[in-house]
Amino acid sequence: MRTIIVLALLAFAMPAFAANHAVQIKGMKFNPAKISAAVGDTITFTNADSMTHTATALDGSFDTGHLAAGKSAKVKVSAAGAHPFHCTIHSSMKGIVTAK
Numbered sequence: 001m002r003t004i005i006v007l008a009l010l011a012f013a014m015p016a017f018a019a020n021h022a023v024q025i026k027g028m029k030f031n032p033a034k035i036s037a038a039v040g041d042t043i044t045f046t047n048a049d050s051m052t053h054t055a056t057a058l059d060g061s062f063d064t065g066h067l068a069a070g071k072s073a074k075v076k077v078s079a080a081g082a083h084p085f086h087c088t089i090h091s092s093m094k095g096i097v098t099a100k
């Protein structure tokens, strides 16, 4: 019984080490467009524009899918290195996640 409680506490505590980074999409821009993160961190993209956007890593490591106006999506940083991303609908919208 005690083991189960300890394991449950550990499982609950683990995500506390991972940071979440908030990125707002507004005016056809990612803000911030440069995100420094650690592997295991999460990034929440919130679409504050009136049109649909995506945040899609060019290396396929993350993808929010289509984010309608007002919607948000959380992705996980799964690999170290530089992960440039863009909006698949508007190719001028770019950003980069650098993970260590």
Ligand SMILES: [Cu+2]
Pocket: 052, 053, 054, 087, 088, 089, 090, 093
């Ligand atoms: Cu877009």
